[in-house]
Amino acid sequence: MAIDSTAMFSMSYGLYVVSSEADGLKAGCVVNTAVQVTAEPIRMSVAVHKDNVTARVIKEAGTFAVTALDQTADMPYIGNFGFRTSDTYDKFEKYQAAVSETGSPYCPEHACAMYACRLIDTVDVGTHYLFVGEVVQAERLSDEPPLTYAYYHSTLKGKTPPKASSYQA
Template sequence: MNTMIFRDMSYGVYVTTSMDGNRPVGCITNSIMQITSDPATIAVSVNHDNYTNSCIDKTGKFAFSILSEKSDPAIIGTFGFHSCRDTDKFSNVDYEMAAGLPVIKDSCGYVVCRVIDTMETQTHTVFLGEVVEAESYGNDSAAMTYAYYHKVIRGKAPKNAPTYLPEADGAAEESPRPSGDAKKTGKWICQVCGYVYEGEELPADFKCPICGQGADKFKKVE
């Protein structure tokens, strides 16, 4: 079976959010689709291992922000390669509250839903939600597709993503962290997942151990 054909299917890139008490939570999703138009209903697939999954289940609500081709790639790294269990993903992200849920401003817009049904699979929950609020930010940039994320941003799918293909992404190699007696004279941050490399120089062939990005996706911190 050639699962690479799945890459030819149409997907978007979204930040799906909910609340954990008074704390906003969220994760990257790409399997979202509109089921009906009247009333407008949306389905989203969220991995069981994502903390956001249990929060949607408890609150009975979810929102998703539609990332654009101009959205900061670091948003994908923050929400796709870290867990809300131990990370405040919203600490450095511009967001606002809509119908009681957090939505990302650096996006095309957002949709807020209340859960009306669920379907369980072996690894994911499919939440079916009725739309209660939706807004466009008037972003003139095209919505980011999964194909654009792979081919232009050259990002890799998080392992919890329904579209993750191990044979395509491979296992990330360990980063060449400097030894204990090496001089740490520089710091570079991966703009996709936020991983920090410290050392005298960033090797030209360096690959991020978290998201697989090359050295061209790292920015030096002055």
């Protein structure tokens, strides 16, 4: 039986910024795969492309923060974190940054929640690393609805970049 890859478009996703800091380098990127995987203790996983600076920084720091973007996020904000590299561009300079209890930077603007995690496992899943973290801090940042990947495509007319876990050529 053949695989109809368009069936993957029926999966529900959100948009998140995953960030970390190690040795003075702040890194962050937009991902569409973040999920709570256990309730006690609360653990979540995020998938980050191996080539992203953010993946390297998370592995070095042993911590990461995840912000769930809300529907106030616009394309310049998403592009700031999603279409530039942290090696040559300070993604946190344009927006007011905060620091989580784990020391990971995050931007509360355009976010409805923040989760700070201590890295407990890294799984190599091919093109991406699946980072599993224990949530040590969680905060609601706004009452705005979360930004879904469907809303990003239909309303904001966003594109799927090649490093996204759901990218199809």
